[in-house]
Amino acid sequence: VNQDQTNLRIPGPTPLPDEVREAGARQMINHRGPEFAALLERITSGVQPWFGTSRDVVLLSAAGTGGLEAAIVNTLSPGDRALAVTIGAFGDRFASIAATYGARVDRFEVEWGLAADPDAVREALRAGPPDAWRAVLLTHNETSTGVANDIAALSRAIHETAPDALVIVDGISAVGAVPFSMDEWGVDVLVSGSQKAWMAAPGMSLVSLSDRAWLATERALMPRFYLDLARHRADAAEGQTPWTPSVAVMYQLDAGLTLMEREGREAVFARHIACAEAARAGLAEAGLDLLAEQTHASRTVTAAWLPAGTDPKAFSAALRSRGVVVAGGQGKLKGRILRIGHLGWVTVEDVEMAVAAIAEVSRSGSATSVAAGA
Numbered sequence: 001v002n003q004d005q006t007n008l009r010i011p012g013p014t015p016l017p018d019e020v021r022e023a024g025a026r027q028m029i030n031h032r033g034p035e036f037a038a039l040l041e042r043i044t045s046g047v048q049p050w051f052g053t054s055r056d057v058v059l060l061s062a063a064g065t066g067g068l069e070a071a072i073v074n075t076l077s078p079g080d081r082a083l084a085v086t087i088g089a090f091g092d093r094f095a096s097i098a099a100t101y102g103a104r105v106d107r108f109e110v111e112w113g114l115a116a117d118p119d120a121v122r123e124a125l126r127a128g129p130p131d132a133w134r135a136v137l138l139t140h141n142e143t144s145t146g147v148a149n150d151i152a153a154l155s156r157a158i159h160e161t162a163p164d165a166l167v168i169v170d171g172i173s174a175v176g177a178v179p180f181s182m183d184e185w186g187v188d189v190l191v192s193g194s195q196k197a198w199m200a201a202p203g204m205s206l207v208s209l210s211d212r213a214w215l216a217t218e219r220a221l222m223p224r225f226y227l228d229l230a231r232h233r234a235d236a237a238e239g240q241t242p243w244t245p246s247v248a249v250m251y252q253l254d255a256g257l258t259l260m261e262r263e264g265r266e267a268v269f270a271r272h273i274a275c276a277e278a279a280r281a282g283l284a285e286a287g288l289d290l291l292a293e294q295t296h297a298s299r300t301v302t303a304a305w306l307p308a309g310t311d312p313k314a315f316s317a318a319l320r321s322r323g324v325v326v327a328g329g330q331g332k333l334k335g336r337i338l339r340i341g342h343l344g345w346v347t348v349e350d351v352e353m354a355v356a357a358i359a360e361v362s363r364s365g366s367a368t369s370v371a372a373g374a
């Protein structure tokens with residue numbers, strides 16, 4: 001729990017450990033100097049095992065959405081066909097980014113609360129025709145619904161059906177908290193964000209590309225300047241970034257990675273499983289129905305339907321007065337669900353405290369609106 005006693009249980013930004021907060025307060029350094037080169041190298045090599053890649057990891061001073069935009073504009077040309085597999089609000093956003101830059105996007109939409117079925121994606125690609133596809137966009141962990149896709153199985157299905165399509169994955173809200181094997185699974189582009197599993201403040205996006213994806217950057221014609229990944233990679237080889245980076249967030253990423261390494265990968269993954277189980281069990285016990293298909297329930301965020309007749313604003317105010325902050329619904333789920341984030345710096349006790357407060361507010365009926373409750 002935070003030092004200010006707020007149990008911030010949104011799916012990012014997450015609370016920060018003291019070591020990370022203190023790291024962010026450090027004095028600035030020359031971002032063209034040797035200390036910066038060492039910092040950049042420590043972070044990029046520190047992230048690699050969590051991504052499951054031996055390839056370069058590019059650090060962008062941008063929100064996660066900037067990383068997603070980079071993934072698109074560096075690998076595709078206007079008119080390229082892309083299949084956007086969307087299982088929620090963030091999948092929809094990813095599709096919109098590609099469409100904004102002129103990709104010919106087909107949306108494969110899955111009912112919110114469910115994961116994408118690899119066989120159904122295969123069918124959608126066959127309708128393409130298969131050799132026309134240049135990219136398939138996937139969401140690893142759909143934060144708006146609390147559903148995790150099986151990226152290994154989806155990637156396999158895509159490579160077998162549409163061999164020319166790059167597999168581009170939004171891994172923003174779970175990579176680092178759950179196992180990911182980018183190279184082994186044949187993922188071509190993977191994006192994450194500093195404010196999620198990495199226990200750092202918002203502001204940096206982490207992007208890695210396969211060899212095939214780097215080749216695609218040489219042909220891709222979508223416009224880019226700030227987010228030009230080839231330029232970032234070339235400068236990183238010199239220990240620099242092309243533009244002035246978010247040095248303070250990099251200090252934090254470095255400190256967060258040190259803590260994650262100290263805890264150990266398996267322990268980090270096990271802690272996230274335990275927290276997710278505590279969230280699901282506690283919410284169910286409180287009488288709330290879970291949104292996600294349980295076979296694909298996320299290990300970093302859990303969504304539940306608000307009890308019938310709940311006033312969502314009154315509900316979150318009642319939780320806040322108990323020191324607990326959770327997230328609401330997005331898009332068509334706005335006002336209908338609550339979401340608990342359990343990623344990054346989180347313990348089972350933090351989740352249990354949040355769930356106990358939710359149960360208390362729910363049982364008290366204090367957030368039931370008269371109109372809806374009548």
Ligand SMILES: Cc1ncc(COP(=O)(O)O)c(C=O)c1O
Nearest residue numbers: 063064065090141143172173193
């Ligand atoms: C799955 C997913 N994609 C994209 C984003 C967008 O990241 P940002 O808000 O940092 O742009 C988020 C943020 O919650 C996310 O969870």
